[in-house]
Amino acid sequence: MYTMLAGASPSVMRAAVMGAICLLARESGRRGGAAGALGLAALGMIVVDPAIVEDVGFRLSVAATAGLLAWGTPLAAWLRDRLPARLPGWLVESLGVSLAAQAATLPLVLLHFGRVSLVSPLANLVVAPIVAPVMLASLLGMIAGLLMAVGLPALLMAPVVLGASLLLGAMIAVGSIAAALPLASLELAEPAGLVAAAATTLLLLSAGTIRGRAQWRRLTGRRRRSGAALRSSPTLAATHPRAGSTRRTGRRVTVVLAGAGMALLLVAGSLASGRADGRLRITVLDVGQGDAVLVEGPRGARMLVDGGPDPDRLLALLDERIPAWDRRLDLAVLTHPHEDHAAGLALLLERYRVPVVAEPGMIGAGPGDQALRQVLSGSSIRRVLLAAGDTLALDGVAVRVLWPRPGEVPLRPPDEGRSINNVSVVLDIRYGQRRMLLTGDMEEDIDPQLLRDGLAGSGPIDVLKVAHHGSRSATTPELLGALRPRVALVSAGADNPYGHPAPATIERLESSGARVARTDRDGSLEVSTDGRDLRLATTGGRVAGPPSPRMEAALATVPAARQRSFVCAIPAPIPTLLSDATPRPPRGRPARRAPAERSLPLPDPWPGTALTSRWEPPCYDRSHGHPITSRGRRALGRSRSARLARGALLGRGGDRCLPGRPHRGPWHRRGPPHRGERSPPPRHGQDVAGRPSAQAAGSR
Structure with missing residues (x-):
């Protein structure tokens, strides 16, 4: 029922x-x-x-x-x-x-x-x-x-x-x-x-193996036998021939499962830490003289606005902010088809998974825009035309298109200057109580039209991405008076030939009360908000590393004082030579004295030995309580490795050389090196003295 x-x-x-x-x-x-x-x-x-x-x-x-x-x-x-x-x-x-x-x-x-x-x-x-x-x-x-x-x-x-x-x-x-x-x-x-699910499954399986082994012993009435007990009793060794190996196999399975589970948990933790933490992040990337803005939603969605002038530099900056296992961008937006905005997008589409590319609809004449359209024509990426009134969805963040007006974008520009800049896509981003405005490269004659279209009465904004890299002909006083931005972000290349940002524009921004941050001076600029507070962070400098081939010509005009050299972080190998403080080996080839400027106090890894420029790995023999000797018959003293010492005392691993060739010389039974008695190695079933071993006698 x-x-x-x-x-x-x-x-x-x-x-x-x-x-x-x-x-x-x-x-x-x-x-x-x-x-x-x-x-x-x-x-x-x-x-x-x-x-x-x-x-x-x-x-x-x-x-x-x-x-x-x-x-x-x-x-x-x-x-x-x-x-x-x-x-x-x-x-x-x-x-x-x-x-x-x-x-x-x-x-x-x-x-x-x-x-x-x-x-x-x-x-x-x-x-x-x-x-x-x-x-x-x-x-x-x-x-x-x-x-x-x-x-x-x-x-x-x-x-x-x-x-x-x-x-x-x-x-x-x-x-x-x-x-x-x-x-x-x-x-x-x-x-x-998914990774966390696999990790917990492996951990549960490891716990299940422990529980299953205990249940099996309880049901079968078998008690755990130590390895020493099995070796000391011929009866137990005969009745439990595979007890030790079975137990070791079970332990290994448990350890492998638990280790794999913990490793996957670490991977899941790194994946989770790479995700967004509920904050909207807008990063103006330091791509040089161009624009590239990465917008990351509060739940991990990503939108890239423009691709900058250099594909290699754009990908290097994105690789720093996007984990290697998550090559995903939910949307790419091209504000207008100028090279300093479009050149990096074609290679971006080949490296990242981008399902949608949005643009105003104008075809540019530059190679960057042509390469982008060639990639779009040969792929399944969806192409969307943006106009004023359109909205974009990004993790609950309201993204509204303010410009260009519908039907006013020509297919081909009449010139290569202001006509292309004035079709720039302008995005109004709102999240909670905060508001950001991305203006592309719109010129000063677009500002009055935006104000008439309703931008003037929409209230102040928190963050303004300054139009056209802070040029003199952009961001009019009327626009600043209507928007009253708190933070102004300028994307411009260091020592660019255009003089961006113009001092007059910076003065206007500061006079309006905005805090100005510039990529040419501060590096990449990141603004983050949870809908209430607002934070600004900078990288403090340009991208580290060598310039890409596409930027060599541009960097040639930069003064030498502003250029940065590329330093390799991999240390070069240094020969290990003997210093004066290092003890010399007791026998063998005399050690070379290191030059005074190369003399380094190096630690002695084995008691009684010294490092030489032609050091050979030691070969371990059965010693039975006597000093372990190396290939040169020098006494190495007691091994610091408990496993190697225990194996030597138990008579395991004879003639084992790690990692060199086995030593075939006579065995040292007692006395110091080269002074004790010499004898051939004992046969199977004999101890060092040649007598039948206890284990062999018990088996008989």
Whole structure:
């Protein structure tokens, strides 16, 4: 009846079928477990309806139940041993059950929803005591409704219905309050969510292998045998021939799964950290004498306005701000087809995934615009024409086109100057209480038309991207008086031949009360806001690194004092020569004395050795408590590597040279180097003295 009242959803059907299987097993006298009932119920439902595997509720229900069966009791016991004893037992068990269910469903939650709740375990602790009364009250309320239908007075059933509604309201209130808490959930969109889902799956598998090994030992009655016990007892070695290897294999599988899971978690964390943090970012890139503005939405969407004059420099700047695993731009906008705005877009479309390119519709004569149109014609990228009144969607940020007017853009420009600048796309960006204006290269004769079209009465703006690189013929006093910008951003190249930005324009901006930031002086300019505050950050200089071939001619006009040399950060190899403070080797070739200016106090990696200019890697022999010797028969003293020393004492790895060729000389049994007795290596089953070893005697 509950299944029918709940709507017979896949998760409810799973619970009903699983309960029926358990009841049937008990009544038939068969021994069965909940895990087998869960598997049989899931398999039967999939056979009846294969499409049910696509249902998210079915997946979550099966995963949560499996997590409860596998880790609920062990996790509760683990918490009971570590939490204060004064906590109630039901509270500790509820916390363990909640954590087990959430851990089992975490990969699916990340995969399907891209979000993980951080407060759900605590919220479940509050809601858990209410669940049973809510179900009982709901059942009584249903019975009351049936009785009311047959004539029972409604007043008698009112307390039951009121109690059920109050309990349900309490559950809803707990969920609402928990969801409203700061940092209640963590959003991990693609690809971070997918990587985190894979990482949690591997971690859960590693935990499952540990749990499975313990269960297998409990069911089979086998106890863990140490390696020393197996070696010391011939009987145990005979009865457990592969015990050590099996245990080592299980441990290796666990370590590999856990290590891979942790590595993927680190990758997911880096992916998540590369995402936006709820702030709108507008970055005027320092591309030289040109324009390129990167707009990043509060949820990670990206829009690039113009591409600058140099493709290589544009891509270098974008690579610094966009992670290598997410080569995505949601929209590219070309304000007008001048080379200092269009030259970098063609190569950008080949490097990044850009589904849409928007422009005013004018065809330029420059090679940059021609290359852009050639790329667009040979690809599936959608081309959109922008005009005043159009709007763009960017993560909830309102982007409105103010210019050019519809139908007033010619296909080809009558000249190469002001006619092209005056078709520049002007974008009005609003986010919360903040407003930014990107003006392209519009000239002074466009300002009055924008003011007449309604820009004058729209209120002040916070950020103005100054038109035409701050030239004298742009950004009139009338426009500044109507907009009253707080921050003015100027994109211009250092020591450009046009004199941008003009001193008169800078004076007008400062007189209007705006704080002026310039790419030629301050580097790339980033303005960020969460809709309320406003922050301005600069890189403090031009892009580091060598100039691209396309900028060589332009940089040739820059004075030498303003040019920066490219310094390689890879250190050059320095020969390791002996210094006066380094001890000399006891035997062998005499060490060369280093020149005074090259004398470096180098550490001694092995006791009793020294570094030489012709150092050879040591070759390790079986030493059985005597100093380990190198290829030159010098005493190297005790090895600092516990593994190598232990292997030498146990008689493993004879004639092993790391990483050189094996040493075939006689063995040193005792005494200092070159003075002890010499003897051939012992045969298999003998110790150093030639006597049968204890292990060989036991095997006989």
